[in-house]
Amino acid sequence: MRWLASWESFVRVVEEGSMAAAARRLDCTRAQVSKQVGELEQAFGVRLFERSTRKLVLTPSGEIFYRHALQALDAVDGAELAVRNVDEVPRGVLRVGASAVFGRQCVAPFVPRLLARYPELECELILSDEREDLAEARLDLALRMTRSPPEDAVSRLLLVLRRVICASPAYLAAHGRPQLPADLTAHQCFSHLLSDGGVWRLRDGQGDEIEVPIHSRLRFNDIGSTLDAVRAGQGIAILPTYLCGDALARGELETLLDVYEPQVDFGRNLYACYLPGRGRLPAVRAFLDEFQAWLSPEPPWERYGRGG
Template sequence: MTWLPAWQSFVRVVEGGSMAAAARALGCTRAQISKQIAELERGFGARLFERSTRRLALTPAGEVFHQHALRALEAVANTELAVRNLGDTPRGILRVSATVSFGRHCVAPLLPAITAAHPELEIELILTDQLVDLVGDPIGPVDLALRMTRMPPEDAVARRVVSLRRVVCAAPAYLARHGTPRSPQELLQHRCMSYVLGDNKTWSLLDERGAEALVPVRSAINFNNADCMLDAVLAGHGIAILPTYLCHRELADGRLRTVLDGFEPNIVFGRDLYACYTPSRVRLPKVKVFLDALLREFQPVPPWERTPGGGLRGG
């Protein structure tokens, strides 16, 4: 790739604002940088910089080339990393994306054992409830994204990791004050917390035959974070739909009780969690060892469902 040094020099000039700054960053002379830029301009048949005594400014052609050069250099770097990682030993940085609550409670605790077993591996866990782009996300390329979704992306490899059960629950103190709802319609008389941006303040509950009950819910406080919702329910502020991976201990020790056990919450995200990654990551040992660790931990039954609290029913 004889073009690569010149493209790198061009990007460094843009970043540093001068050829002298680019030369310092690359450990070469200003004359070498100037020669490479001149060769690029001759090759493209267009000026890339407007030159003055004080500064360099990109021409319109330079602006277009800069955007394409950045993408090309990033692709080269990713290719080199992928090729290096095709050996048998997991190594390098593995960047994983997960939702905030699931990542914090269920993924983060696994990382020390994985990295201890593979000393050349470094894991970056990015927690966000926003949908990340596996290739072009602002946080950078993501090797593997854990997504709760009904439909995995068609342009990615998707492996189902675990099914997540959710329950309608409340604190015993709240139920003692306000009564226990026996049907979905009775929820209209209760403070039911909405998952902001997720349920449009309408709960969908499926009975044992799959018939759907749609219930508009209301509460003075609502959240877009399951941990905050759990804290509010424990404090007796209302009823919520919570995943059992988050609330199984509270169900087990009686701090929470389930209600409407004959109905399954029907969440817009679905109930399955998938590991999603691009086809170029399929053979990477670092992706394989991480995915293997997830499957060992969560299949055939996740740990929170193996405990009495995970399967507890009440109310």
């Protein structure tokens, strides 16, 4: 039995809804597909499809296998692509989208390294806080912080971002250091207009979430400005470490309430998103590989600024 071909047949049956339709799509016979699926079931010792009705329904085992099979076939395809494209030098213009602050802070410093590595590559970095459509914006790749990456795109989790509560030493000296989340209510805490709606949600080490209503007389929709205000000693804020890591390292800022992990609506995940065909482009693959290498084992902004 051609093992992987059987997996592909099985996956196709699930997608097409019947063996006959899958056979048509695969340009082979119903008998072949039926036999391949039957042999998979025999090999695994489980039923993949219910047989009590003509309407094909996956069994629980079938569902599990379907998901794993997709992943495995994707890995196989990726391997084939990688080896076939190894001699293709990334060239041309790569259009990368990112949010304004993250783009300026993290992607922009990275891109020169990429371009140094691939002399025939050019890059257009499109910074925007709007979730523009990848096709409409003609983006080859978008870096998104979100809980729900675009459904028409391939999304690859690159990194889990960290956020910390921080203030300047001067502010803390003048106003005292909050010891508990509730203490924050007595402090000037900057609100993110776009995300927290005046309530900070902090998760403690046990996974419990504490909500702290905060008030601030100064509110920003640009976290770069929030950073500036915090550094100026005007208050406390939740900031991503990619933004404030340097200031922390230099001692310009200090973190507080470290046991608590700030939660934000759009979550902690940084995704690389690209339209299905774009994954083949050497430039996209080079960007992803180099960017991930750059982020490993931890991002540059986390590599410094460590301490007790």
